[in-house]
Amino acid sequence: MGLIISLLNHKGGVGKTTSAINIGAGLVELGKRVCLLDLDPQANLTISLGLPRFPNTIYEALRGESPLVPYPAKDNLDVIIPPLIFPVQKWNLLMKLAENIY
Numbered sequence: 001m002g003l004i005i006s007l008l009n010h011k012g013g014v015g016k017t018t019s020a021i022n023i024g025a026g027l028v029e030l031g032k033r034v035c036l037l038d039l040d041p042q043a044n045l046t047i048s049l050g051l052p053r054f055p056n057t058i059y060e061a062l063r064g065e066s067p068l069v070p071y072p073a074k075d076n077l078d079v080i081i082p083p084l085i086f087p088v089q090k091w092n093l094l095m096k097l098a099e100n101i102y
């Protein structure tokens with residue numbers, strides 16, 4: 001059974017991304033399988049991990065245009081990446097689609 005941990009705060013720069021990466025890495029160290037979902041259009045988590053642009057992002061998956069394909073960042077650590085080029089219209093639509101999964 002999986003456990004979902006969400007890190008959200010309206011205030012910027014309070015350590016959400018840093019916490020997500022480090023909690024994820026810590027859980028991997030403890031032998032857990034982790035999937036990090038990056039829903040931030042800034043894609044700081046994805047960029048911090050040095051992950052490449054990937055055609056299947058959370059955006060296409062939420063629109064039903066592609067399967068949800070996690071990017072294997074390292075053993076036991078997958079990442080769902082956001083679109084790295086992100087027009088405002090896409091952001092609004094993503095948030096609307098994401099309401100259905102929260």
Ligand SMILES: Nc1ncnc2c1ncn2[C@@H]1O[C@H](COP(=O)(O)OP(=O)(O)OP(=O)(O)O)[C@@H](O)[C@H]1O
Binds near residue numbers: 015017018
């Ligand atoms: N525990 C900490 N101690 C000191 N500095 C930290 C700590 N956590 C994060 N930082 C630093 O604070 C800055 C903001 O962190 P981070 O990017 O994780 O915040 P964020 O909440 O995700 O920001 P944003 O709202 O822009 O997405 C970064 O420079 C990061 O290195």
Ligand SMILES: [Mg+2]
Binds near residue numbers: 016040
């Ligand atoms: Mg962040």
